[in-house]
Amino acid sequence: MPNNNHYNQNLKPFARSLRKESTKAEVRLWCEVLSKGKTGYTFLRQRPIGNYIADFLCKELKLVIEVDGYSHNFKTEEDLERDKEIADLGYTTLRFSDTEVMKDLPNVERVIIGWIESSQK
Template sequence: MEHNNHYKKEYKPLARSLRTNSTKAEVRLWCELLSKGKTGYSFLRQRSIGNYIADFMCKELKLVIEVDGYSHNFKTAEDQQRDKDLSDLGFTTIRFSDEEVMKDLPNMERVIQAYIDRFLENHCAR
């Protein structure tokens, strides 16, 4: 098993609890777009990275996807710091609102696929 310096074992119980208590939008995004390699890549739910637990994370793509509920309307500075910290660890964060996921899933799919296409262009080009 690959050693991951960004994974914190002590966050495992909290991550398990967050998976159990996922929002409707998180469940929908997982079931319809991210589970079972539907993107061609393996995503994990509620995975610890550094000092955070990401809603969804793909190690291969260095991608974190966050589904922000109403409470995030008041956390912009915290979210910006979190995104910066994750970027310092090599991850890109894409944020969707609960409302976007529930009302416009095809657009979420387009955004994720566009990221994958850019990632592959940048990492497979010589």
């Protein structure tokens, strides 16, 4: 029977290394918005899901949050494929750029909280 949380044990060492090398934007979003249940839900950092590692994942909400740095400007097709595969696992992906997180965190937080509230209706 398939594991319903889609945890890929093989990606665990890589996920651990990514947690140690988080970007400033990832750290800021984690510390100021997502950590310690500030949203009312538990988010995990750099969590394997399927064949990918999500920047942030909430199993209860089936929500993945990605913070995209400059390199993602050139990965549009890859990101679309990734989002589709994660959606096929039952998850929604919200994407924000490093710049959005660093320069307009209140709006990023509003989008996340708005999504959470609308998903609970």
